[in-house]
Amino acid sequence: MQGRATRRTGIGSVLTAILMMLAPLLLPAPATAAAVPDPFFSYTGTKPLADYAPGAILKTRTIPYSLAGIPLPVQVKQIVFRTTNQRGRAAAGVTSVLEPITGQTSKVIGYQSFYDSLNPEDGPSRAIAGGTNPGGLAAHFETAMMTQFLLQGYAIVIADTQGPTADFAAGPEYGMVTLDSMRAALKATGTGIAPGAKAGLIGYSGGAIATNWASVIAPSYAPDINKRLVGAAEGGVLVRPSANLKYVDGSLVWAGVMPMAVIGVSRGFGIDLTPYLSDYGKQVVAKLDKAPITQVLGQYPxxxxxxxxxxxxxxxxxxxxxxxxxxxxxxxxxxxxxxxxFIGQGTLGEAEGTLASKAGLGSGDGVMLAGDVRSLARKYCAAGVRVVHHEYPLSHFTSVPVWLPQATSWLTARFGATQAPTNCSTIKAGNPLTPLKAA
Known part of the structure; x- marks a missing residue:
């Protein structure tokens, strides 16, 4: 027992140190020669992917968690698995299982990353394997955020939720990849995950896209996983993208997300929006074709x-x-x-240069709309879902330190026997979630 305690302390110290190292790494970096893609992450088998069931394991490997080539005392099982892309076609997904440090566990956390990039090489599995793309280094910060789960003996599953072509903002695909990654993780051997293990989902911002969509489609797409889920915690939630585009229009920090979304959604759905773009728009889209969000935020005020x-x-x-x-x-x-x-949402977007009220949309955190999130929470409440909803008088970035301890505490409790709490009766009315109508 003392050895395990020492190991937990050591891991905690190492991962906490990551936080101190990340600030300079996450800043936009000068262009460098592109790294050679790791062949492990591609499917090269002769059997057609469509012949495999969603979640089928295609190949695995076990590696130490690596911070830019420096191995850490955490073992990771990486899995290439069959999933489904936004167009309903079979695709090869990738996930990383951070093995429980206590030996075996019946508790699994599906952590959905906010890596938000148009480059597949920025996926968290690449960073965990030692990748050095600046756009992927947020994965290490996020692992540090999840340290408490590791120290408590949970296994953590971290998928490259945007799929093999980095279909930024294509929410349903995020959800299918998330659920299929959990299928693969629960089936794989040598992960330390016990048969019959339960799972919880958690994610913020881009990770909330994956978390919410996985929660919504699980009953129909993956009922086998849905019955194992104890709950989902999310923050900074994208509900109605057509409204969010209006909200960030002309903003100081978040305006560059518009062309990113045009690229990601076009790629995911297989549509071409370039005939509608101005010459300047085409230049921006071409420039951002493989850009991470760190090269977009604040770059197009x-x-x-x-x-x-x-x-x-x-x-x-x-x-x-x-x-x-x-x-x-x-x-x-x-x-x-x-x-x-569990749903958390900031309301002080002015701190990140986004106007509080635009086109009747109300306040938000700078990129996500609080009124839309309230309405989504109320919708779930009306359907009998036990929801805890909190708003923070903070921006998108500054909400994280408040949201995180609340969300992790709530999710940890869901693995126990107590019924999930709810504050549905206190959630204020929000915005109508009506679809966009063609002009």
Whole structure:
């Protein structure tokens, strides 16, 4: 027992030290020669992927957790598995299982990363294997955020949720990858996960996209996983992308997310929006084709949709394919989860240069809309879901230190016998979650 305690303390010290190392690493870095992709992450088998069931294990390896080539005392089982992309086609996903330091566990955390990148090489599994792409280094900060689960003996499953082509903002794909990664992790041998283990989901921002969509589609797409889920905790939640684009339009920090979303959604759904873009818009989209969010935030202050598109399309609703696509991403029109939910959302977006009220959308955290999140929470409550919803008078970034301890404490408790709490009766009315209508 003393050896395990010493090991837990050592791991905690190592991972805490990561936090001190990350600040300079997460800043936008000068362009460097592209690293050679690790062949492990690609499927090269002769059997068609479509012949495998979702979640089927294609190959595995066990490696030490690596921080830019420096091995840490955490063993990781990496798994390539069959999943489904946004167009319903079979694809090869990747996940990393941080093995429990206590030997075996019946408790699993599915942690969904906010790596938010248009480059597949920025996925957290690449960083965990020693990758040095600046856009992927957020994974180490996030692992440090989850240290308490490791120290308590949980296994942690961290998938590259955006799929093999980095389909940024394509929410349903995030959800399918998340659920299939859990299928693979629970089936794999040598992970330290006990048969019949229960699982909880957690994620913030881009990780909340994966967490919420996985929760929503689990009853239909992965009922085998849904019955093992004890709850899902999320913060900084994207509910209705058509409204979020209006909210960040012209903002100081978050405006660059607009062209990122155009690229990611176009890629994921297999549509072409370039005929609607202005010359400047085409230049921006070309430049950001494989950009991580760290190279976008604050780089396009004041950028507007009007500047990105041709004059005839200044109203996004005038582009039929855009309307039909973003409406597929509106969580307000999707089924409800069947598991307890913890939802946190900031309301002080002015701190990150986004106006508090625009087009009747109300306050947000700078990129996510508080009114939309309230309405989603109320929708779930009306369906009988036990929801805890909190708002913070903080921005998107500054909400994390408040949200994290609340979310992790709530999720840890879901593995016990007590019923999930709820504050549904106190959630204020929010925005209508109506789909975008074609002009």
């Amino acid at each position: 004041g950028l507007t949709w009007k500047k990105l598109v041709k004059p005839a399309y200044v109203d996004p609703a005038s582009i039929p394919i855009f309307v039909s696509t973003v409406d597929k991403l509106n969580l307000g029109t999707r089924p409800n989860p069947t598991i307890p939910m």
